[in-house]
Amino acid sequence: MSLEANKAVVRSYFEAVNSGNCDAILALTTENFLFTTMARAPDWLQIEWGREAFSQVPPTMSQLMKAPIHLAVLNMIGEGNKITVEAETDGEMLNGRRYNNAYHFAFELADGKLHRVREYSCSYLAQSCFGAVEPGNPEASKMAD
Template structure:
């Protein structure tokens, strides 16, 4: 497997772990010095360390019934970067459906996810998770 395929494989494994609600596996796929940036101006927007991301994932998992499934729509890889379009699907414990579209930019280092930029529809996040 070449480096580009290996990098896409890391991202695929991350998406699979999301779909299985396997927070331990997600965290294990993150580099010790990883950062994860979430777009928008929501309370969850901003940059997270690996430890902070784990706390966010636990909090998000508590809001959904099962898991947030991330289905990749396509990958583009160059060097140590993988761009991925994806669609999420989850049922929340409040009865709402979370179905968002994403663009992720992953930077891979030492076989782990080192940097993430996550772009999605923040208004959908707000409406599904934070509005009464």
């Protein structure tokens, strides 16, 4: 696929994440898709999710916030089947904390779909706002006090 077609797939991914559309996330990912957080600490934030688990993360996170999570794309560059994105989010948690994280995502595509995603963000902020999040099960997620 062309670089512009790959960028369009990544833009569609952010639209699916922002709308919490699990089916769209699944449609945009390969069968062996892998989402990896590049956090070094705490241990529970060193995550690898396959496509099914990852598709449940955005709606689960959004249920812990006053409004659905929204990732704003600030910059996107790419070469071949690799696209990187600088993004940010800003929202208020149900626990009153402000979740205003900055991200860098590294995407790898295969056959027009997302194959691998590595997320770099502030793990301290994620832990202090969300605690442990269990995809698809907001009741089991442990929001930080």
